[in-house]
Amino acid sequence: MRIVLLGAPGSGKGTQAQRLQAKYGVPQVSSGDLLRDAVARGTELGLKAKAVMEAGQLVSDDIVLGLIRDRLSRPDAAKGFILDGFPRNEDQADSLNELLTSIGQPLEAVLLLDVPHETLMQRLAGRRLCPTCGSVYNVHSLDGATTCPKEGTALYQRPDDKEEVIGKRLEVYAQQTQPLIEYYSKLGLLRTVAGEGELDSVFERMEAAALAKPVSAASVKVRKARPQAKKAGAQKSAKKSGKKSAKKAPKKVITTPARKSAKKPARKKAVKSGKKVASRKVVKKTVRTAAKKTVSRSKVARKRAKAAARKK
Template structure:
């Protein structure tokens, strides 16, 4: 089963890769442009409506295109899937298409975005040539010089009017404005898968094929189991991690101790320098001793003075007594 939508700027290679997928997996390529041309050519009811609109120079409505898609997907060859190319082109068409596919029970599996640089797009579009009979697409940059006919049926190749350089810039601008927002739209829905669209055709096809066949796995169905080898690896890793953790803890402890010791040493050095600069403080003990000795000396001087006083009195009294005695002796005579 392959139900996909191809997104990409004009010239990204959507049509070429769609044909390869169709040939390998047997699912039809459903192009809105081809559907319109076929319906008009066959004269179906929707074809008549589309023809009258186009003849009036107006754009075909989404209702007509969706009606053509519904009709095409109801055929037997679309039972195993389809490849939508060229539709949807904007968010409104994407929502309408989603409702239609849900109604007919054929929801999308994936949306593939062919990512190509603008420089490459310009080269591809300006050099594109198409076979008018079988619709095979060629490019003058890859064809042998002078080749102007189809390799399959020899029909003359022609250039589409919208592949002329003056028109390409406008087509790319319209894509950026209208269709590029679909990238974010389908990304939110989880359907978008980006594919590198540059390189050899076979390489690009391999990428497209891988992206188209890849099935998303819901998160609820994903189970993580631990193998014995993995658990052993974790155990050995844990064991080897323990010594490393111990050495790391020791190292960190040493680092912390050094970090703490540094400020203490610096503080001690600063205090020592301050103490060296200040004058030495006078000791209280010597002052106390000096006070005591002064008191003792004062007391001893007082005692000496007191001792001298009686001696002076005695010395003063002795001559007086002697004089009195002499006077008394004279009187007696």
């Protein structure tokens, strides 16, 4: 689990990060906590950061990235990490990507806790913290209590949670950090989580988004079916539907000689056997000639009969 948490002040990033850390054993890495810890321990980077802060200047990205590198080199970060509060702009995001790639721990996801502006104002103005265990509470859910239920110590309000400061903090977030939404969206890492509702419900959504494994486009292969395969599939589907795909028999085309031979099978057989067969014209002519001869013979006979009758 190597993730970055994004969200406006009051969206609940810190609370959800603590829950993920407790369940999965990966450290929550907050840039603010890293700076305070480094200054308190007096490390080399901590001393540099202290000098910058005492001069009233902002700590450089190089110092923060150095603190993150040292933190991720510890054994408890071998299984992953939850970055909270960094990066805050696109330049820091580019530098962070280079750092994580160089140490072989690239980001797997960026979770955006999406909370309406009105809800953010209510949460920030009512937020209270425990100085001992770091737990975060809200006056709207404490029923008038002013101490930590776990430690019994008095809760306090952060100076930047006062109403006159909240508006400015949200403006800074909109100008600087909000462009990271588009930045990580283009990289295919952004996953938006609805941040309103019960803490348990929000955590379930956060957990599901953090554990979801993306599918790269390179791993998806689309193969086109071959024409024969399509034809076979069509025939199978036709059989299943009870329809037989009958093949149309080709029409027989009879040429003129074939038609003549089909009409005169006897003549065809005679020609094959070598016998001469008279044509139709010859037969007709023979019939007419025989008829004429018959008529002429009958005329001659009648004349002869008349002549014999006269002689008598």
